[in-house]
Amino acid sequence: MSEGEMARLMEEVEEKKKLIANIRNKPWRMKRRLEHLKDAQQFVDKFEGALGKGKGRKLYAYKVMMTKKWIKFQRDFENFKTACIPWERKIKEVESHFGSSVASYFIFLRWMYGMNLVLFGLTFGLVVIPELLMGLPYGTIPRKTVPRAEQDTAMDYSVLMDFNGYCKYSVLFYGYYNSQRTIGFLKFRLPLSYLMVGLGTFGYSLMVVIRTMARNADVGGGDGEDGEFTFAWKMFTSWDYLIGNSETADNKYASITTSFKESIVDEQENQKDENIHLRRFLRVLANVMIICSLGGSGYLIYFVVKRSQDFATRDDLSWYEKNEVEIVMSLLGLVCPPLFETIAELEDYHPRIALKWQLGRIFALFLGNLYTFLFALFDEVNAKLEEEDSIKNATIWAMKEYYANFTAYNNDSSATAPPINPADIIRGPCWETTVGIEFVKLTVSDIQVTYLTILIGDFLRAVIVRFLNYCWCWDLEAGFPSYAEFDISGNVLGLVFNQGMIWMGAFYAPGLVGINVLRLLTSMYYQCWAVMSCNVPHERVFKASKSNNFYMGLLLLILFLSLLPVVYTIMSLPPSFDCGPFSGKGKMFDVISETIDLDLPAFMGTLFSYAANPGLIIPAVLLMVLAIYYLNSVSEAYINSNNELKKKMQMQRDEEKNRRNNTNSTNQVMKDLEDLLPNRSLAPKAPAESSADNDQGGKPAKVTGKPGTAATGVNLQKDVSLASPNPRIAVTHPPGPRGPGPLPGAETSRSRGRAQPSRN
């Protein structure tokens, strides 16, 4: 076979292979697809062998075999992955009863569970298990032992619930980990691993969130402006094919009918603005009230955290005083959103816009609360850092005292003093563990509040409505309380903020990720049960479209906002001197430079020091800024050209329609152009005016040269005038009134329905 034939054959084989890969996307009948598939596969098998002759035959055959094995492996892996996806039946049941928007919350929950499972694997596999297996056991060194003063109460239930006692000195928190550079016979570098896992958590989460956002944006269907295809979209995309339950179907029919009636009413009358000043005033008033309440809640949290610092010095605290901060934060999260909704009634927005405002305000509330909490926590950390200095000196002094006393009592100077029992050594305040404990307490109380709310707000309400209905004056099911609807946005926001707290706290409390995994698992079952037994489908369905990416965008924002405090503390605060994997170092990231110096070959150290040179970093940053600017301007140019094309298409469509319907042009530009055409009735008949005529004559010829115009209205007079000898004579007198000669495009040839020229 010649070279050309080989190349052609190879091309055909490639085509057949592409067909096989894309055959499921073709809109054919199944039988036809199967036949084509079989033909294509036979062709590929037959000729792949033939192509293998000649040079490189063995390599080609090997490549082909490896590709086949790879395809088979991919297929098996896909099968395995699909079999591993949990809760498919449950979600389908929820979908068939409530439609796709409620089910989207559960799909989001499942996705979060997957991400947290990976983070849990990372943290436990690389940090907790090595410390448990290869590190020193409990009780050997001070940081792993409960101090003597606390030992009596260390096992009490109330102490454990506060995450003090044995809980505090366990793998759950930062303070337990030893700062030994390598542990065990595998020389596992625990401090380095701790830092890397902490940063890797953020890196992995970032990657996963952005990948999901990109995938959602792809599927999002481009940029349909709201209102472009209102009725058509309502007609063809309002029925949810997932519905499989007759009650839900009835609800859906009712809501579709209502939605059509509303659109018809909107179409038929123009909304008159009754009193725009009153509306504006009310809106400003509502916003002022909401800002006041946001400020109030922030101040309340700050006040409560400051109070808890005073409480920490006292010992006789009631349960409420101990958990005041968490209770206040959860209550605010419960009470404020309905408050915002009531205030928003003043504003009188369209429901879709009102929903967006509501989501934005809840977001601001949660963010404000979280950051106020963080700032108050920082104050506490700083106080602890000062305390640490004094304790450090006290510890060293106490050790010296101990040895001095020992040699004083035993005159035998060769005996060495027995080591102090770890429980007796004076301990530093260990601010990192305190921060970890705060976050864990916050998460736990958030879980408790959420579950209690569902129990009381949904379940108890449903029980009351169902059973009290028999002996109540009005119909509870249709009237006031009725059954609750599932609050999608509230639940999704709660999930997103919970994840933000986990990200913030995971560095200081490695056990927090495990607690979150358990929480998500139980949430799935609990909320599925609650939704199926206590909730009813929504009455009004006005999904905020593209909401999937909206929630992912929120998650991304929260990720950045949780990254900031952690990175700040790693970079600038000194670690405690006697607890955690970085004790004794000046800054937490010193462990990296230590690793580079001691573990990596010498040239890597010099390489890193070159890379860290500001002379290299500043140009790199500058380059990135320029790249961003360039990409921005390119994308703006694309958007502009997109809009131009759209306008052109629209114009063509309109002209087509008008041509078909033989009506006048509705395009304003075309109308204006036609008005600019000269009025032939004003042209002077006499040839003396032919010079003036020439100037006029030139124009109509150009104008009638428009595409699509049947130029049958050209009159001979124009030809004569064009051939006139001296068209550039200065016009010495204005053109006189023109006689009723044949005008271009006059009552004769009606080509494109142009406007009648004015007759005088």
Place this chain on the structure above:
Amino acid sequence: MGNKQTIFTDEQLDAYQDCTFFTRKEILRLHGRYHELAPHLVPMDYTNDPDVKVPLALIVNMPELKENPFRNRIVESFSEDGEGNLSFNEFVDMFSVLSETAPRELKAIYAFKIYDFNTDNFICMEDLEKTLNRLTKEELTPEEVKLVCEKSIEEADLDGDSKLSFADFENMISRAPDFLSTFHIRI
């Protein structure tokens, strides 16, 4: 678990996997559902490709389709004889197109076929009126129905022939944000 199933040969399962958006396990499950619809009609052994069709009335009673106002049209669009009698190939094809991973273009083609009640490859006024009446269970007055159908054609019709060709329909539905999430059946 294990691979010892005798319903299909391995080549058949691989071919189905290439031609649809389903995995092996899902195809076997689909066969189970198909068999349930008419246990006396549908054989358990498909290795020699039997020519068996399940009638429309049985398919339309599946829980996934029971409440759908367009269930008859859906099944008819995927059947070769246009009457709604589906062979197993067509059954799998139907659920594959309506699955989550099918692309937008493919779904648009079949959506067009479903809403085209008189199968003349155009969605005309009568088709739209029938669609609307099914969607609202005839709760709208005839004037309202007429208004909505006229507005829909006005919005989507590009070539001005007062009915929607496939190009018009596709242009309109490709921008719809909810199309992919609503035109989806999970099985």
